[in-house]
Structure formats: structure tokens, C-alpha cells
Amino acid sequence: MSIENWTFNKQNESKKHKATIPGTVHTDLFQNQLIPDPFFGNNEKQLQWIENENWEYETHFALSKSELKNQNIDLEFEGLDTYATVFLNGKVVLEADNMFRKWIISAKSHLKIGTNHLKVVFHSAVQKGKEEAKKLSYTLPEKERVFVRKAQYQFGWDWGPRFVTAGIWKKVQLKFWNSAKIENIKYSQIELNDKKAVLEFTTEIYVSKVKTIQLKINEKTEVFNLKKGKNKIKMQYEIANPKLWWCNGLGDANLYPFTVEINQKKQFLDSKKLNIGLRTIELIQEKDQAGKSFYFKLNGKSVFMKGANVVPPDSFLPRVSDTTYFSLVENAKKANMNMLRVWGGGVYFDDAFYEACDAKGILVWQDFMFACSMYPGDEEFVENVKQEVIDNVNRLQNHPSIAIWCGNNENDEGWHNWGWQKQFNYSKADSTQIWNDYKKVFHEMIPNTLDSLLPKEKNIYWSSSPSIGWGRKESLTQGDSHYWGVWWGKEPFEIYEKKVGRFMSEYGFQGMPNLETLQKIMHNEDLNFTSEAFKNHQKHPTGYETINEYMERDYVVPKDFEDYLYVSQLLQARGMKIAIEAHRRAKPYCMGTLFWQLNDCWPVTSWSSLDYYGNWKAFHYQVKRSFENLLISVADENEKFKVYLINDNFESSSGKLELELLSFDGKLLWKTLKEFTVQENASTAFYEILKEDFKSFNLQQTFLKVKFNEFQSQYFFVKPKDLKLSKPNIQVKTIDELTIEISSDVLAKDVFLSSENQVFFEDNYFDLLPNEKRIIKLSKAAKEIKVKSLFDTMK
Template identity: 45%
Template sequence: MSRVRLISAIILISLISALSIGGCKEGEVVRRLSLTDGWMFRADSLVSRADIDSDKWYRADVPGTVHTDLLKNGLIPDPFYGCNEKDLQWIGETNWRYRKSFSVADETFASANINLVFEGLDTYAQIFLNGKELGSTNNMFLKWEFNCKELLKPGENVVEVLFESALNRFIRDSTSYGYPVPGGRWVFARKAAYHFGWDWGPRFITAGITSPVYIESWDNIKPIDVQLYTKSIDSSKAHITATLEITSTLTQNATVTIGEKGSGKEYISRDITLSPGERFYDIPFTIDNPKLWWSSGLGEAHIYELYFELKTASNEGWREDIPYGVRTIEVINREDSIGKPLYIKLNGVPVYMKGANYIPQHSFITEVSDNEYREVINTAVNSNMNMIRVWGGGVYEKEIFYELCSRSGILVWQDFMFACAMYPPDDLFAESVRREARYQIKRLRNYPALAMWCGNNESDEGWHNWQWQKSHKIAPADSAKLWNGYLRIFHDILPTAVAELDPGRFYLPSSPMFGWGRKESMTHSSSHYWGVWWGLEPVEKYLQKVPRFMSEFGLQAMPAISTVREFQPQQADTLFSDELRSHQKHPTGYQNILAYLAMDSLHPKTLESFIHNSQIIQAKGIGLAIEAQRRSRPYCMGTLYWQLNDCWPVTSWSGTDVNNNWKALQYTVRNLYRDILVSVIVERDSCTIYLVSDRLTDTKGIATVDLRNFTGSSQNIIEREFTIGANSSVKLISLPVSSFVHEQERASSVIEANFRTSEGTLYTNTKFLTKYGSLALERADIDMKIIKARDGYKITLITTRFAPFVQLYLSESHARFSDNFFHLWPDHPVEILCKSDLDLNSFKNQIKIFYLIL
């Protein structure tokens, strides 16, 4: 199973978690007893399956999900393999019961306050302690705390959690509601929408204890939260306020100390008087000569390793560590003469956003390891990104995700978890949303990576453009209720919570603000342009459709063959097998891919060629859009393509598949997202070349443009010294293609533009002058040499004939290549490093070469 790790979950208590309190140590104001181990589970409703005993208790992992628990007990096959998905839908239709026995120490019993805490429950659950109901839950995006002091007893205690099927709950809620609520079967549930299936993801409606669970006890004082806010920055000081939220049952004196780990520097030590009740205490302090936090590509993402200590007069203590970045951030979204721009100013500098949309890394959210979080953020950094959008149909990510973004200089556009739907307009749902928003805002607001909040993904567009009212036959009076409910959540509850709890952070009600068929989508705020792909428009349409900020656009491509192997055996490699169709969730996905290949005169006949061709066309189309958008700055100030990653092995819009195998798109993005872009766009008889710089200073260099023939000969078109201004886009040259190449030579030539800076850094871009399927190509004889290198192998390739889009891959194993889908020129050897743990013989047996040949 792809990335369902058959190991016990390792719980990370992040440095930035909301209360980093260790075990039960003397003098600590809050004590915790972990209840992670020793859980069991069983079906709570009759399961008509011979391999599952409904009365038997099986071992469960916490954190975990029922699907992964069933798999680890050998009760179901790999959910991702073949067509197993459709045969496992009964799991999401069943109620499940989890239980654990535990004992508590006398010290805990003596505490004045004792809570049973679940940091994550998915989703509809009843909690029982020693046979008595403690409470119930209905939102997987909340931490749940239950006062359990009266129900705890000496000796053995038993906690049970009964999960109700979210699908059955939807059927019950929707039947009783009285009128349709447009969207999907997730609309009533505060649960990850993608669990119900998406056009890139399977339908696995999960349940389970998805985060740590523990007994928390305290007597007189309970620190709740620390909020950091940079009030102002000048040339010599950063003025910061720390607001401590503390609950106390009595009046007593305490000392708060704020300092920096490692350096031993103490910024402030202040005496305060704690008052009864939940109170807020402001502690202003300054950092002299602050090092600013910058996004990746502009400077260091400097982190101050701050600590906060509270010591009471009775010698009780508490400490929290918060890595913090000093910076200012402003999102500009005010009307101008054209429409309404959307761009980010970091430390007073307008910054072009380069990034992608991020979805959960796994269908079962507890199965993502810390290392996989590092890999995905490293991919963003190595692809020269500076922003990730956390999409609203998934989950609010774990602390490690935001910490890695903060340490790596990756800004986060954070959606609230609403997508492609309207939502119930009743008071109970609104209150659940209010609590969720307050909890998540407080959890995430201290991360320097957090750039902005967005209310939802495409709900406004859906209401106004997807004909929901007509297709669902919603009466006018009920339509008014739904729209008023929408306004209540996205124009009142969420922005009010952001303004109160995260003042100064920008809130956007919805993305996009206008559907892609409306002219305002190109002039106002963020845009999701899906005329290419959904509308089957040619990729050249991206040259015309340049908005103020492009936050979604994409083309599909196949995953690596090693990922296909995880759900399909080699003997099933046909176009298109049942397994391939099961791992394509768009209703016309393969037809659309074939249509875009045909537009470039490509007609693959084998799975190997289909994988290769789909990836180079995806890279071509999205690359064209990126160039059109970046060269249009400052009109357009952001590019976030759909999508960075996958949650299972699938054909999708991603640049990296579920195993982090880079598609051709990701290598293209890495080049096009560099701090200086050489943009070459060939359209019919026109060739225009731009230089675009994200640097904060002017850059001098030499620009060259050459015509290269497939034989290796070249003809210089221009060579000149050029200075590209800071934060600018400048046209270098525009000329007819016919002025430098004869018509009959277009099929055997490329135009190559280079910019070499005065410090020697080379930026390059190469474009063909005709469709890929019309190129005059001959079969190349590529020689490959392999030698062992650190963490893998060095591969040297040389050819006597031009080979375009050379792809290296392993037939069964996942690998990381330093470069791929490159052009191999005659007598110009290329060295590639491959990260792999295979032995030499296995590596040689698996390494394959593919290139474009017609």
C-alpha cells in the first residue's frame, strides 16, 4: 500500500505546540498522562463479512484510523491496490467502537481539575468513561476536553469512544433538513471533504482517534496560550508584545521571563499578579538590531528560538518554546484603476508569490511521517517556491508542517476547511464553525509563515455559476436561507474571529471571487482558471488569461511507473486497464489527456509512452502559464498551480506523485520559479523573450539568444549586455520566427535564450518551434555509464543524435534524480545524480531511459 506505514505511530510534540509540557514532573502547573497506547477496537454494528468477528476486539493504533487499523490486523486488503476501493466502502458505512483501560496515580486524583483530552476525533463520537457518557463530538477540526474528575476511580478505568458512520449521519441529517444543501456528502460534517472522494482522490470515509489523547490535571493555574505580535520594526529595534492567556483559581504573584534559547539572552523578566478566572496579560519586549524573516529566495528565514517561563510564588512552573520570525506582512487587495489586485508585501517589499496548492499527503491523515513532511517542504524549497496554499477540502495541517514552512521561508495561504459547497445555515452548525475558527487561529497564528486566511474554496463561485439552485430544485425562500447562512459564516463569523484573534492578518472570503467564465476573474483578486482542462481550451489560452493572482490552474499527467506498480502488475499495463481507470477520478480524465496530446500531434500507444508524453505536455502547458503570469508583473503577482502533491497513487494534476517522484512539471517549475526568469514564448510566427527578476537589487549580465539545430550547430541571434531592474519584468526582444529560421527547418531547431549574470549564474530557457509530434527526430543511440556515488549513483549519458525530453526512471523503485526530462545534445555528455538505496546490480536492472521519439 502506498505510504500506509505498517508501523506504530510516532507522536511528535512540536516545539510550537500549544502547551509543550513534559511528563508529570514535580512543580509543573499542568500535568499530563498519555493514553496513546493499548487501544482496542471492533465493529459496533453487524458486519456481514466472514473475515471479521463483530464481537471480537482487535488491536488499534492511536493516532490512527479504522481503515489502517483493519489493514494492520490483516482484516482487509491494501485499500489502494487494484480496484479494492469499491469493495471497502462498507467500512465508512459502519459504526466503530474503541476502548482502553488505564490507571491514574494518587497525585492525579488529588488534582483540583482533571480533564480527558482528545486533540483530534474523526468525527461523530460519543465518549464514555467507566460506562458513563462524558460527552459527544461533531467536528474533527477541534480539540475536545471533558471534565472527568467525578467519573475517575482508583484502580482500572475504561474509556470508550463510539464512532458513528459519517455517511449514515449525512443521510439522516440531509433527510431531516427539509431542503437540499448543495455540494457533497460532507456538507453537514465538520470533516475533511476529500474523505468523501474528489476528482483526484478515493472515497474512504474514515473514523478514528487521529491525534494524541491524554489525562490533563491541574490545581490553581492553567496557562492556555501565548500570542506573539510584532507591533513595529525600525532600523534598530523590533517591538513585540506577548499576550499570555492564563486561567487561575486564586490571586497570586508570578514572574514571566522571555528569552532566547541557545544564546542565553533574556529579553524581559516581569512580575505579574494572577487574578481569578481566565485573564490576558500583555508583556511587551524588544529585540535589538533584529534579523528579519524573509521568504525563500529573498533572504534568510531567520528564526528566534524564544522561550516563555512562568514561575509562581508557590514555586510552580511552566514553559513554552516558540520559534518566531520578525517580519511585517501586508496583503494588498484594494480597488485600483483596473480592478482589484491581490499581492503580498513582506517587510515592505512587494513579493511575487510562486508556489502550488497543497492537499493532504495521504487518504488516511495519521499515516504521514515527519520525514514525509520534510520531503514535501524540501520539494517546495528546491522548486524555488515561496508559497503553499493549504486547500480548503483537506485538513488544517499538523504543527510540524507550519514549523517547516516557517524555517524554510515558505509562506502559507491558509484556507479554512470549506470547499465546493454551501453549508447548513442553522445555529448549531454556525457555533461549531465559530469554535473551530477560534481554535485553529490560535493554534496557527504565531507561525511567521502564515500569510493570510481564506474563507473557502470555490463556494461563492459554485453558488453563482454552477446552477446549484436549478439542479437541486431549491425554492427561492430556501435559497435565501442558504445564502444568508453563507454570509453569516464567511462574511461574519470567520472574519470576526480573524480580526479579534489574529489582528493584522488578511482575510479573503473565498477563492476565487469570480468564476473563470466571467471577465472580472482576470481583473479582480484571485482566479481559478479552468478553461484549460475543464473547458478543453488549448494551453495557448494561458497567454490571454492572465489574472491579478492565479491561485488555481492545472493539467493532468500520469504518475511514475514505480507508483503505478503499487496498484497494478506489469501484465495489466494496457491503455486503459481497470486498475488505471480506478486510479483516475476525473470523469473524463484520460480522454482529456489524450485530447491535449493530440493537440501536440502526439499519439502514444504504450503505457510507457503515455506516461512520458502526458508529463511533458503537462509541463509545457503549466510552464507556458507560469511564464505568461510572471512576465506580466506587477499586474499579476502570484502563481499557485494545481497541485503540488497527491494523497494516493493516482493520475492527477500533481507535479509530484504520492511517493514524491517528480514529474516533468516539477523540473520545469524548478527552472521557471528561479529568482530570474528567462521567458521565451513562441506563438505562430512570433517569438518574444522577457527577463523577469524577483531580486531586490538590479542585476547585470549578458543576454544571448541562439538558434540551435538538432545536429548541434548553432546560430547567434543576439548577444548584449543587459541590466534587469529589481522586482521587474522587461521585454528583451520580439521578432518574427521567420526572420531567423526557414519554415522547413522549424521542425529540427530550437530557440535557446540565456542570461548569465556578472557573478556567473546562468539562467536558460529552450523552446521548440513546432508541435512536439511534428519534430524531425531520429532514433538516438544513448550510451549510459553508472558509478556509485554518495547516497546513490552518478549516471553519465552521451549521444550522437539529439534526444529531447530524456527521462530516467526506475521500473519498480522510487528514486530522486538531480535533473530529468532534459534535452541531450550530440557529443555533450550530461551527468545526473540519482538518490537510491538499491545495490548496483539492482539499480542497473531497473534504470530505464525514455525520450521523445515519433
Template identity: 40%
Template sequence: MTKRFIYLTLIGLLGFPVFTNAQNHRRLELDNNWYFRQYDTKEWLQANVPGCVHTDLLANGKIEDPYYRTNERELQWIDKVAWEYKTNFEIDDFTYVKKQKRLTFYGLDTYADIFLNGHKLGHCDNMFRTWSYDVSDMLKKGRNELNIVFLSPTGQGLKEMEKYGLALPADNDQSVLGGMENKKVSVFTRKAPYNYGWDWGPRLVTSGIWRPVVLEAWNEVRIEDTYIHPLKVDSKLAQLNAEITLTAAHPQTADIEIRHGNRIVSQQSVPLKSGKNRIGLPIKIKHPKLWWCNGLGKPHLYTFDICVKTGAQTLDNKQVTTGLRTLRLVRKKDKAGETFYFELNGVPVFAKGANYIPNDAFLPRVSRSDYEKVIADATEANMNMLRIWGGGIYEDDYFYELCDRNGIMIWQDFMFACAMYPGNPEFLENVRQEAADNLIRLRNHPCIALWCGNNEIGVAWRHNSPGGWGWKQKYSTEEQERIFQAYQDIFHRILPEAVEKYTDDMAYWPSSPMSGPGESDFELLPGTSGDNHYWGVWHGKHRLEAFADNVGRFVSEYGFQSFPEFETVKKYTVPEDYNIESDVMASHQRSGIGNLRIKEYMSWYYRVPENFEQFLYMSQVLQAKAMDIAMRTHRRAMPYCMGSLLWQLNDCWPVASWSTTDYYHNWKAAHYAVREACKPVIVVPRKNGSQLELWVVNDRLKKVKGNCIIELQDFEGNVLNRIQADFSAEGNRSVLIDHIGSDRLLKNHPREKTLAVVTLRNGNKILDEHHVYFTEPKNLDLPAHPRITTRYNEKNGRKFLTVTTDKLACDVMFYSPGNTVRFSDNYIDLLPDRTYTIELFTDITDPEIKTRFIQ
């Protein structure tokens, strides 16, 4: 099968932020005037905070771009040495006279000693925690100096491993690349696991101040936290409890007032003791606007203003935004096993979405616009859930705010993945504090649906049962018990206890995948209970059709790789690298089997191009086919299956991977395919022996009626047969509406020269269209030279292409080398005698488009 491109070618130092609260509270973000050096050397260089050593070295011209070609290999020395950061900042009279002063580090990566004016404040050892220090007696009026010494993360990891006395399995720790031989130290350090490498990511072990440093000063009262705890929520009434934590300088009586808009919704006069106080205020909202996920309704949000006063004087205030909803995991015994689905406001929801990893290997350079783009990518693809995978980070507050606003539910892993972890008391206490910090920080976000203990550890170990990943066989029985005891302590005691303590009502799931919450309930295939990771397609070399035979109750991982588009590949290669087996292309493929696995699968379905650029393109066509099959298969199986989260949405660097959008947020073919497969109402044709089954999946809450039209066409657009079936699909259902014998449909027309165009209509509105081919794409006898024409038009400031063809053209890619253009639709089959209208999203001017985008 010969694929075609359409090339649409174009030629040719600020002060610290200061926030005051009624003249009683000052907040200074210490984000400028920073310098860094390799510890015990003389050369100080300018630094960015938030930032990290690698990006600061890059900005100062000390290293080359870590993502270019194989530069990563030359940078493994960076994590073997210590680094020091310093800044000077001024304290004015207003701040100095405040009685209470606190310095908070919202993210230090990872082992750090902190010094203020020459005095050691403390030692940090967890990238995921918030570290706060009372500096009331340590600050000076005028100039103050802050120093932070970051110890080598790998050096400290080695010390922790030696102290523990037992090496632990961590398959994705690329220790050999890092010059560490087989010493996989990542598991001994509470740091983003993917920093040490993964099968889609580089090994770039960072250090630095990765989140803000903030100095606060006040006199009387500080609101530490407010949790808007939903007690009971429905369309008639929301009963909430505002659980407020205050710190008071001395015993006093204060008035607490909570407003929504201009209305006081709760108030109370309370006695405060010196130190921490926890106070609960009831809130009732009549006829609340509920928070709904993408596709089911609007994600309404409520903002509450909490104010603490004495008389007319405001001591402190805080604003909290949340959504009012009920969201729970439903696990009920049924004839097949046990359900696993999320119920939102009393409605069972099929979770459509993806797994999400960090947006960059260097976290501080992920911008707000990056977050906006990645959440827009998910929303526009009709997704309603993302799983924040356990080998990355607990994401930035802004990420969750965007999910709240856009109705994207979050499956939130704790940061443990594909490894066993130590169980010494210091490590366990560190985990307990990490869980508390992040649960408290994130619990007001209505988007969070589930907290999950870890990724794939239970199924990898399989204690006292056969199988697993071969880890436990390397240890004695005594060592196995010691290792598994740590697993139980973390995932079956510490983390569930923390979720219960700090959230009360959020669901917890110990490990993904699992068949049940017990300590030995690991993956069952195809999965009659719990959640399921299906990797038979890809790792197991199952054919794509095998997705239909491996449907779990909730498929939380599955995927298929592709390369990014050629424009992305050109950013990290030179022409001599343009071979999928070149050293550079292999370096940007961290799954050792990956590039040749793509080629092997491609040969099963398509003709394999020899041209490098066309091979990249065909890999995306293949990935799109796989993801379309999987998502439609899972949705067709509802309510038995109630979730489909593909692996993965995004990339952390330019690479060949399972992502559907690349590092630069370009949509791959698969993302367009998933957008279509996740529409609220879809048709799913299924070949079942000699029958073509027609299923309609309706995610809407109301019944949908209409008709389904099947037209058999040849590749010149002639209609050879036409069959119509009426359908009626209840809300939130998948229904079989018809089954048609192949002989009845094909009428002896050759399979290699025909396709069925299946259209789902509601009156004049097309709800979905899907094309069915009757043989593998490589066997199709496609027209050799379709005449494809494009015309440009502009309407109300928007740019459009209209496209036609005289013969069938499959998987047509619209592409603009050297320019940033996104197309509203792409990688599509163009049918003869139709007009396709495609919007262009670009800053290119109209005259340029008119002269250069027309064929």
C-alpha cells in the same frame, strides 16, 4: 515525434510518554494499549492511536489494501456502522494527588461519545476541533478505562440532512459509489470533505482517533496559550505583545518572565483570579533578524520561553517559536482594476507555488518524514507559497513548523469547498468554535499569509447573477435566499469576525476565486482584480497557448493532468489493467473526462504512443509543457499578475491527477519543469506573431545585468545563427529586453529541423536556459537514433552520472525500474556535444551502479 527513455536498469509495547514541568505539571499521551471493535460485536482487535478504522482493519487483516485495483468499492460498508475504541491506563500517586486534571482529544473523527470509567464525558461532532474535559473528580488511582464510541458518519449525516429539511449541492460527494444514491450528506458534517471523494481522490469515509489523546495534571497554574502578537516590525525594531492566557486554581500573585536565549526580554508581577486570566507583556527586540520567504532571504525564527513563578518555584512554562515580519495582502485600485499581492517586510512578492491537499486518505499514517519530503519538494522547486485547500484539513503543527523553517508562505483556506452549507444555529456555532480552535493553534506561525473562507463556493452559486454551476436553478426563490443567507453568515460574518478577534492583523478573503470581498463579487475572467482560477486549459479544452490570454492579478488555481510513472501504476494494477480505459485505470482517475482528455490534448502536440508505459511517460511530458508555459507566462506578466499557484502539488493516493509529485513523492516531469520556471531569474521567450520577444524576470531584490544569447541550432548541434543582447533587469521586475523577427532568426532554415537555445548569462554564470521550437513537437523531424552514453563517477560520497549525446534527444527520462532513485535533473533535452552531470540520490551501492547504470 518519437520520445526516448533511458532505462537505467538494476537486475537482480512502550509506556506512555511522560513530561513533567518542574515537578508541578504532568502530561501523559494515551497512545498504547488500544483496542477496537465494530460496535455491539464481541471481537476486539488491536488498534493504533492515532489511527482510524480503515487502517486498523487493514493491520488486522480484515480488509484488503483500499488503494489496490478497485478494492475501494468493497469497503463502503465501513462508514455505515458504529465503531468502539477502548484503552486502560494507570494513574500513579504523583498524578492522582494533583488538584487539576484535564483530558484533551486533539482530533476525533467525527461523531463520538466519550466515556471515562463508565461515565459519559461528552459528545463530539467536529473532526477539526479540540475537545477538553475536566476529569479532576473522575479519575481513580490505579487502573482507569476510556471508551469512545464513533457513530456512523454517513448515518449521522443523513439525520442532520433530514432535520435541516433541505438537500444541499455537493458535486464532489461520491454518494452513489458510497451506496447513498444522491444523498450528499458530507456538507452536514464538519469532517474533511475529501473523505467523501473528489475528482482526484477516493471515497473512504473514515472514523477514529486521528490526533493524540492527552491527560494533563497540575496544581496551581497552567499556561493555556501564548500569542506573540507583532505590533510593529522593521529592521530597526520589533515591538511585540505577548498575549498570555493562564488558568489559575485560586487567586494568587505570580511572576511572569519571558526569555529569548539567556536574556530576559519582559517580566511582570501580576495578580491572578481563579479561572482564566489574560495578560499582555510587551517585548522589544532591537535590530531583529526578519523572517523572509524562500528566495528572498533567511526565514529567521525566534524562540521565547514563558515562565510563571511564585518566588523560586516554577508553576508552569511554555515555549513559543515564531518569526518577526510584516506580511499583508495589498489591494489597491489601479488603471487595470485592483492589485492583489502579498507584501513581505515592505517588499511586494510574486507568489510562486502550488495548491496542497492532504498527503493520504488516511491521515494518521502521514509521517513526519512525509511532511519533510513534501515541504522539501516545494522548497527545492523554488516555491515560496502553498495554498492549503479547503476540502482537506487544517494541517498538523509539524507541517507549519516546516513551512516556518523553509520560508514557505501559506494561503490557508477554512475547510469549506465546492458545496453549500447549512445555516442552522447549531452548525454555525460549531463553525465558530472550529475557527477559534484553529486560529489560536496556528496564529504564531509566521508562514501564514492569508485566511480564506472557502474554495469556489461563491463562483459556483453566483447569487443574483447569471452563471454559476447550475446549483441555484434547482431551488425555489425562497430556498435560494435561505441557502445564501447561510453562506453570508459563515463567510461574511462568522469567519472574518473570528480572524479579527483571534489574530488582529491577518488578512481574510471570503472565497477563492473572487474579484472583491463583497458578498456578490465573484470571478471575473481574465481577472482585473482579486484572485482567479483559470480552467480554460483542461476543462474548457483551450490550447496551452491560451494561458497567455487569461492572466489574472493572482492565479490561485490552474492545472493539467498526468499519470504517475509506471512504477507507481504497477503498485495498484496487474498487467491486464494496462490500458488507460480499463476499469482499474478508470477507478484511479476520478475526473471522468480525465484519461481521454489527456489523450486528446496529447494528440494536439505530440504523437500519441500505443504502448501503455510510453503513454504514461508522454502524459508527464505534456503536463510539464503546460505547467512551464503557465508559470513563465504568469511571471512575465508581473506586476500586473503577482501570484501563480498551480493545482496541485501532491496526491492522497496513487492516481492520475493534476499533481506534480505522486503519492509516493516521486517527482513528475512537471515538478522538474516548475523548478526551472520558478528560479529567481529566468528568461521567458514569447512568440508574438512574427516576433520572438525575450523577457527577463528577476525576483531578486537587486538589479541583475548580463547578456542573453540566442543560438539557432540544427539537431546535430551545428550553430546556424547567433544573436546576443545585453540586458539589465531591476530587482523584483519583469522586463522586455529584445524582440527578434522570425525571419532574422531562422534565416530560411526549416522550422521542423531547428531550435533556438536561449541562454541568460551573468558573466560566466548561466542564470537560465530555455529551448524554443518553431513548430509543434509532433512535427519535428528529430534524429532517429541518437547515441546517448552515460558514465558513472563518485565524489565525496556523492553519486553522479555524466551523459552525452551525438544528436538532439528530447525530454529524456532517467528511470530505474524496481529501484528508488531520484535524479537531480530529469525529462531534459540533451543537446549534442554537451556533457550533462546528474546526481543520483539512492541507497544503491557504488559497485551496483558501476555495473548496471552504464550504457
């Protein structure tokens, strides 16, 4: 039974207010109109007092005589954020200290018939963290947050605000049970081939006394004698002619539904459901001439991973619905992704996210929740993290989408590359202690715990991402790589073509959100670069200056604010196109590209391809094109232009490769046609053009159109600011209320379609070629379609 009707108050204040559970203190304060909208304008700054207070939540609930007759009553908190003292009828029944754990209290002896009182006191995580920090003789980077087992991004990040929350952030309920309950189910694949799959289920059952039960898995039943307490029973299940689970783009994400049920003499006791995907996954690291490979094999086939890093979709996590997770994964699938990395500074996502990944064929790189710092290694901390690992691995391990477990984000790199030893003036003894504590958690406790929980085929562990920092040459020859020379290092986008590693698990560039997004969180008069509200929605210290510096390199910088937002999105999309296509051309040397970042936790200027409201930036449309299974990519390589065909499919593709050099008004200047076959799962340079051959043409007014079967791409020889564009006459014709046809007399570069009623256009921010007719689907009927192209911003 769900426990409801909660109130909350600041500790030592008598006035109580209505609380929403699951919830956070910030959202409760806002709903009671006690604070302004935390996301609006500059409000964040005036709400920092909340994190330093203690907060009390309480409720009364009634129990009947028949309910109290149950042999066992458990009080279950799926999530308490973070330091919580729980009182049941005036007695302390729990001291919680980890947001990521599930807390179960055997509550029957504390309950009574009639009204019961439940109270939870949340202690300030910031104050608790500071108290813990004082216990050490040295300072760890990032101050109090590292001592607190809580979502690290809430302490502020370079894309997120500082809102250190407290509250009952997941469901709370009383569970009544009598003789037996299923505590956990896991399975392993004993055998998997074309003819059959043999699964072994291990079911953990807790019984209050010795008994005989029937365990039923789908239609198969076996009888077991159980002892009092916890029992682990194994049972095999066979599937004839199994269908494999494949990731997006390579086959169907086939799932088999299972119901595991326990009965005693035909009386139902408990059951659980799960969906199983039959597949094998391996991480292949083999020495080669360059260093060491790093790629995934799915069902025995090497797969190039295409995707992004995901952050929590809100600063206030209980606001994230199953639908939010579903649409996040759906947007990844629509953009031809096959892997998402759940980043270590956030949270282990709700089941809905992993269920969506299972259903849509998206593999998951799962970090444990540590990021960008060093952490304590005392016995109490390590034991707390161990229980967190157990809770979350037990919850998530049956998902076929989970490909790899990773210890942390950038802790190893930070220690070796970011100058902490010097900055914090560590003695040799301090440094040794801090590194030993690191090894204790990430090289010993976590992998040992995984070994105890997982069958071999589900146990791929990587201690830290990246394995080596981006300043060192080995970072590009082995392991996974976070490349931040672009953005942090201010290097030109073209450096991406040289700095290609074995698996690019982070890289990125910022782009601003659309005007409509900004209008939701600031007044119109604040829509300028000098307003405090606008500055507050950029968390990188030199973010706007960096965008501007890159924009000056590649674009004519617009004076109009709305045009500037649009060009910033084109800039982001252009930089990321260069990166992604360089990674894909380098296949099989490079076998993965996960950009930073898919989404946002609030409306902000950031590296995301989807804004906080789920709107696609220009970058997301570009990702969809650059992640197609068959990609045409043109590279400028010294004295030549090389045309590459990249094929991620498991079958070869034959056809005509057609190259045309066209002027911006559509005149054909040069043409060639060749028959080609691109082999399965390969990247090949198919055609070379000597730059000498094109020197008689004005490359500021021409482009190369490349076509292979139904795939098409165009290549521009100069930067956007150097293009000699002429004014396009763009025509939009309505075919029906959900379909339009768009055409132009001359090249229209980066056509942006918008409508005041928030229509989603199936394609957007595209180049419209002269006299081409392009059909575009709409998500709903548009009130009035507005059209903008790059020419309009170059005045």
C-alpha cells in the same frame, strides 16, 4: 500521560481487535487483516460498507493514589473523527461533533484509583449527515458531506477515493496540573525597524485560586497577581538589530526561539515554546486602469508568489508523519516555491507542516475547511464552526509563514456559476436562505472571529477563492482567479497566454505517475487502460479521454503503455510551463501563480507534480526551472518571437544576452549578442525576432538557445509531434557513485533517467543539447541507469 492499549469493534459485535491510536477504523481493519489494502486495485469499491457502521474504541488504564491527588486532571482529545460519544467509567463525559476541534474534559471527578475504563463510540458520519440533510426543506449540493465538520475530500473527489473514516485520529492523553497552566500564547509586533523590534506577548493563564506568579520570557521576568480562573497578561520584549524573516529565494527565514514559562516562588508551573519570525505582510488591492491589483508585500517589498495548492498527503491522516510534511515542504523549496495554499477540502495540517514552512521560508495561504458547495447556517452549525476557527487560529497564528486566511474553496464561484439554483430547483425563498447562510458564515462569523483573535498585522482575510468564477471577464482583472478553461473547458494550452489574471490561485492539468508507482497498487496484468483497477485510479469522469485528446494535439501518441505514462508526464509539464511562464511574463499585472496541485492522497493519475510516494513527475522538474528567480522565457506574439527576462530578485542583473539558432545536430545557423540589464523585481521583453527573419530555416529541425549569464533556456518553434528528431546516441559516464556526466551527439529531447533502485536524479526530463556535457547528482548509487528520450516514443 498518553492513554494506550486500545481495542476496537463494530458496534453490536463482541469480538475486539487491537487498535492503533492515533488511527482510523480503515487502517485498524487493514492491520488486523479484516479488509484488503484499501488503495490496491479496485478494493475501494468493496470497502464502502465501513462508512455506514458505528465503531467502538475502548481501553483500561490505571491511576495511582499520587496521580489522583493532582488538583486538576484533564482528559484531552486532540482529534476525534467525527461524531463521538465518550464514556469514562460508564458515564457520558463528551458528545463530539467536529473532527477539527480539540476536546478537553475536566475529568478528575470521574476518575478513581486503580483501573479506569474509557470508551468512545463513533457514529457513522454518513448516517448523521443524512439525518441533518432531512431537516432542511431543500437539498444542498454535495448531499450529506456539507453537514459534517470533517475532511470533505474523504467523501470522494476528482483525484481522491471515497473513504469516510472514523476514529481517534490524533493523540489522547491525561494532563495533570495543580495550581496553574498556560492555555494560549499570542504575540503582536508593536514596532519593527532596522534598530529594534518590540513584541507584545499575551499569555492566557488559568489558575485554580488567587496567586502571584513570575512570567519569564527567555531571560526577562516580570511578576503578576492573578485572579482565580482565566487571566490574560501582557508583557513586552525587545530585540535589538532584528533580522527579518524572508520567504524562499529572497533572503533567510530568520527565526527567534522563545520559551514562555510560569513559576511561583521558584517552583516551575508550566511552559511553552515558540519560534517567531519578524516580518510584515500586506495584501495590496488598489484600483488601476485594468481593474484592481492583488499582490502581497513582504517587509514592504512586493513579491511574486510562486507555488502550489496542497491536499492532505493521505486518505488516512494518522499515517501522515512529521517527516511526510517536512519532505513535502522541502520539495516545494527545492522547486523554488515561496507559497503553498492549504486547500479547503482537506484538513488544517499538523504543526509540523507550518514549522517546516517557517524554517524554509514558504508562505501559507490558509483556507478554512469548506469546499465546492453551500453549507448550512443554523445556530448550532455556525457555533460549531466558530469553535473550530478559534481552536485552529489560536494554534496557527504565531507562525510567520501564515500570510492569509481564506473562507472557502470555490463556494462563491459554485453558487454564481455552476447552475445549482436550476439543478436543485430552488425557489426564490430557498435561494435567499442559502445565500444568507453563506454570508452568515463567510462574511460575518469568520471575519468577526478573526478580528477578536488576531492583531491587525496578522489579520488578512479573503472570503472565498476564487473571488470571481473563470467564465467571467472580471475574474482576470481583479481578485484571485482559478482558470479551468484548460482541462475542464478543453481549451488549448496556448489560451493560458491570453487568460492571465491578477493572481492565479488555481489551474492545472493531469499527468500519470511512473510505472513503479502503479506497480505498487495493481497487478501487472491490470496495467492497461481497460482494467477496472486502472480505471479506479483515475477519479475524473473523463480524465483519461482528456489526457488523450490533448496528447493527440501536441505529441505522437505512443502505443506502448510505459511510453504513454512518460509522454503523459511530458504533456502535463509542457502545459504547465506555458501557464507559469505566461503568468510570470505578465508581472506586475499578475503577481502570483499557484498551480493545482502539489501532491496526492493516494497513488493516482491526477494534477499533482509529486506522486503519493513523493516522486517528482516531469512537471515538478519543470516547475523548478520555471520558478527560478531569474527566468528566460520566449513567447510567440503574432509576427514576432519575444525574448523576456523575468527577475524576482531585489537587485538588478546585467550581462550578455546570447541568442543562437541551432540545428538538432548542433550547427550554428544564426547568432546575436547584446548587453542587457534587467531591473530588480521586473519582467521585460528584451529582444524581438521577426518571424520573417527565420523563414529560410526549417523550424522543425531547429531551436533557439538563449543564454543570459549562467541562465539558459531553449525554445522550440513547433509542437513536439512536429519535431523532426533523429536518434540520439546518449552516453552516460560515471564520475563517482553520486555523480554522472551525460552527453549526446544530437539533440535528445526530454531525457528521462531512471534506475530500478529508486534513485532521485537532481535533474530529469531535460533537453540534452548536441555535444553538451551535463553533470547530474544522484541521491544514492544507481544499480543501472536507464535512459529514454522523446525520439524513442515516436516510432
